[in-house]
Amino acid sequence: MVVSISSYKDISIVCVLRYTSATQLVWSERMRLKDKVAIISGGAKGMGAAEAKLFAREGARVVIADLLEDEGYRLEAEIVEEGGECVFKPLDVTSEVDWNDLVEFTFAKYGKLDILVNNAGVFFLGGIEDTSEEEWDRVNDVNSKGVFLGVKAAIPAMRVSGGGSIINISSSAALVGDPRMPAYSASKGAVRLLSKSVAIEYASEGIRCNSVHPGGTNTDMTYELFDNEQDLADNNALKVMRRRASPEEIANGVLFLASDESSYVTGSELVIDGGDTAR
Numbered sequence: 675m676v677v678s679i680s681s682y683k684d685i686s687i688v689c690v691l692r693y694t695s696a697t698q699l700v701w702s703e704r705m706r707l708k709d710k711v712a713i714i715s716g717g718a719k720g721m722g723a724a725e726a727k728l729f730a731r732e733g734a735r736v737v738i739a740d741l742l743e744d745e746g747y748r749l750e751a752e753i754v755e756e757g758g759e760c761v762f763k764p765l766d767v768t769s770e771v772d773w774n775d776l777v778e779f780t781f782a783k784y785g786k787l788d789i790l791v792n793n794a795g796v797f798f799l800g801g802i803e804d805t806s807e808e809e810w811d812r813v814n815d816v817n818s819k820g821v822f823l824g825v826k827a828a829i830p831a832m833r834v835s836g837g838g839s840i841i842n843i844s845s846s847a848a849l850v851g852d853p854r855m856p857a858y859s860a861s862k863g864a865v866r867l868l869s870k871s872v873a874i875e876y877a878s879e880g881i882r883c884n885s886v887h888p889g890g891t892n893t894d895m896t897y898e899l900f901d902n903e904q905d906l907a908d909n910n911a912l913k914v915m916r917r918r919a920s921p922e923e924i925a926n927g928v929l930f931l932a933s934d935e936s937s938y939v940t941g942s943e944l945v946i947d948g949g950d951t952a953r
């Protein structure tokens with residue numbers, strides 16, 4: 675168990691309280707991503723923003739990239755104000771040109787790339803016969819092709835950086851079928867197996883790749899789904915833990931995969947769904 679008691683403003687005296695065994699406590703003076711350079715797609719809000727704040731607090735230099743420029747620049751200012759290192763760059767994950775520009779920018783600014791979080795995503799609720807070809811393409815372009823393009827752009831930069839960690843945000847919807855959202859489930863299922871393929875291909879170069887599978891999480895994406903608070907509360911009552919995750923609870927898992935603490939973890943899937951797919 676690790677408890678960070680740091681804040682951006684007192685980086686020089688950051689302490690981590692670490693249990694080395696069930697009974698022994700030791701203090702170590704280190705941040706979990708110290709000097710690492712990270713790109714987070716879809717980082718302007720929701721889970722991506724929670725990851726950006728946590729990564730910066732743990733010593734990373736963070737490039738947040740998103741379609742949402744106002745939110746992105748606002749988050750950059752907030753993190754910098756608190757003493758973190760962060761910069762926003764506009765990105766459409768479906769554009770290979772944008773990805774190449776982003777990685778080039780990151781490399782020029784920081785001289786390396788250690789971490790890529792492919793977090794950007796869109797949702798679509800609708801059964802097979804309610805899903806148009808255009809909706810199918812939109813969801814799969816952002817959620818699946820966008821991850822492929824991000825991985826493809828990052829690999830050469832990670833290779834010359836001496837290795838790296840790629841974390842692809844999939845979903846619990848990639849693990850079980852759901853007739854309400856076949857386009858979304860298919861797009862996230864693709865991310866799961868793309869991640870394993872990348873893990874195998876690049877393990878010998880020190881590049882790890884894992885997928886994260888959040889369950890329902892309290893972000894705008896969830897709020898799009900429910901007409902009112904009562905519907906959301908009713909749905910929460912059906913969950914194993916009777917609630918949704920906070921974005922920070924997902925970010926904690928992403929941090930583990932980004933850090934060297936997970937140095938022997940690749941090709942794996944980290945399910946953070948409060949037990950919902952355990953049923």
Ligand SMILES: NC(=O)c1ccc[n+]([C@@H]2O[C@H](COP(=O)([O-])OP(=O)(O)OC[C@H]3O[C@@H](n4cnc5c(N)ncnc54)[C@H](O)[C@@H]3O)[C@@H](O)[C@H]2O)c1
Pocket residue numbers: 715716717718719720721722739740741742765766767768793794795796797816843844845846887888889890891892893894895896
């Ligand atoms: N919220 C949930 O319950 C939940 C559950 C499982 C998985 N997820 C996944 O987690 C990830 C984060 O979602 P969230 O819940 O924070 O949602 P969110 O809607 O708050 O954030 C998604 C972000 O992705 C960005 N984005 C969308 N299309 C983009 C594009 N083409 N290029 C660049 N950026 C783009 C958005 O602008 C936004 O900032 C997504 O991949 C989502 O599918 C969410």
